[in-house]
Amino acid sequence: MQPFWLVTIIVVLALGGFLLGRMRALQSAEGDARVLHSRPNYYGANVFMLTAVPSLIVVALWMVFQPVLIEANVSQMIPDRIVPEGGSKGLVMSDVRRLADGLDVAVAEGALTADQATNIRAEFTNIRERLAEVGVVLGSNVEAEVLTAAQAYRAQSATGALLMAAAGLSLAVAGLGWSLARIGVGFRARNAVETGMLALLILAASIAILTTIGILFSLLFNTIEFFRIYPAADFFFGTTWAPSFSGRGGDSELGVLPLLWGTFYISLVALLVAVPIGLFAAIYLSEYASPTVRSVAKPLIEVLAGIPTIVYGLFALLTVGPLLVGVFGRDGALGVDWMSGGTAVMTAGLVMGIMLIPFVSSLSDDIINAVPQAMRDGSLGLGATHSETIRKVVLPAALPGIVGAILLAASRAIGETMIVVLGAGAAARLDLNPFEAMTTVTAKIVSQLTGDADFSSAVALVAFALGTTLFVVTLGLNVLALYIVRKYREQYE
């Protein structure tokens, strides 16, 4: 049975159970819903929950673990003899899977009967040609053992699917019967349903947390692997970034400092652009703008946040870079020769700053608005001007939130990739000149992992070490932001 139909049947059963449960509850109360402990819908929902949830969980787990088990089973059937030189058993197993899928397609298309597909022998038929006729392309001629394994794979999958359907359906029916039987005037259906809802909420929360931990671990293992090949001291304190893709990275110099410097420098320029502009925009919008202006201008500024960063990158590459060269480059408007190419810290920083404006302005605007009107009245009532009120009362009261907004923008800046790739260049260097090309940690992660680098070499694994470093830095920033916001949050309440 197809999993889709299985799930559909279970859901239909559960929906039927909902109606039945509701009806039964009303019957047991002889039509007077007030006698029931819970509202009739809760009885229905309880039946729905007990019918659908356990069986769907079993089906889901089954679908995850069945292929793993079958794969382990079948791979034992493959003798080492047919594993090609330098290849792995995994590659043969993927042939087995493809062949098994191919046989399924052939049966569905009518090229083979179900019986043929199960009993066909590679010695007698050219299975590759037969499958090619129905559009399934196999890489090489099919070995007898592979075909046998594929057939075993099919057989076990079919048995497994049947068992899964049986288990799922019987569990659904059992849940339906049991929950229906329990319905009575005194049964506390609402409590049962709410326990179920609570479990759902806890599940949602833990998925988010577990994913974070999962990401961290996937980074961590590869990072540890990297430090096994490459000395940690050279990574953290090295001042040269010169990966050598030949020779498995043996001659590479992988010092993180130039990348961290580039990240820091570009982020700094971006924040120098974004913080004043964003903050002033927020002050204007929240304190001076009329409601009409505000209702138009705020969404317009927030549009900036919706532009994909690759578009900003193009803007940096095609517009801002040449513009800056025209001013600061040779034969430029200022007559100075500071800038040799369009890609530079300044280019990326300026464009990134523009990207960050809405982060700073929108959050700060909300925070400034949240400062109670009583604060402003108190200050104005003492004869302070509007601007004195903003500078001395409103902004200090909103400061923790504004700092939080700035730190959020900072972590965005540190994690930004596309604008750097297109706007700042790819040269890793430690330099103070903001008109030089530099690069950041994120841009280097991309360039280390694209291309055909061997994943066990230092030049590829360094990407994970870089990722971990970045993760720790941004995590630190976020923790700092949280700490600041918490420490000062309740001051005006």
Added chain:
Amino acid sequence: MSTNEIKISAKDVQVYYGETHAIKDVSVDIEDKTVTAFIGPSGCGKSTFLRCINRMNDTIDVARVEGEIKLDDEDIYDKDVDPVQLRAKVGMVFQKPNPFPKSIYDNVAYGPKIHGLAKNKAELDQIVENALKRAALWDEAKDRLQAPGTGLSGGQQQRLCIARAVATEPEVLLMDEPCSALDPIATAQVEELIDELKQNYSVVIVTHSMQQAARVSQKTAFFHLGNLVEYGETGQIFTNPNDKRTESYITGRIG
């Protein structure tokens, strides 16, 4: 009976909030060195009228004021008058204590700093100390002037706000239900304070408590539905009101 000179003189004041006519034809003369109480049911316009006296209504976009309010014979709604300067002369204490999220010292020093009342730190210290003493908060606060003002209790916070208003040396002090968020003990302290303040200022207080009006004020104005119904000596208003509505209100039949 009282011989004090007129501090604030309002003539035919109208206030509109958008379409709503909130204050209708209010004319009243408020005396110097006197406590004047505004009483009346909620929404009768007493707070609105109070906020006209220091032009706090300017901060509300839809509010519009017509008529004439004179402070020392000068029209405060004249084009030449800067509301900021006016508010330095007419201080205000709000219904809910609203200390700034700053230290006690900085709360009180806020106005004097803005208006440049102190030449140096020592003078500023003196101003802060005097203001806190007059607000009967000095003994409780002198050892923790650098602690945040928001950490004080409700009654202390309100006295801090009064100290803050007093520190700018206003001529008139407007109080919008200053005791509504306070317990009876804190209320008694604030009332005692108001009584002292009238030595130097003209105090206008909006209150919902008839007992409070009777206790602290010399003059009482009764507002009803945006009209000033009756204005006179507090004793006369509470014992022998001229208007039927005033009598109904103070005896608890309306409001």
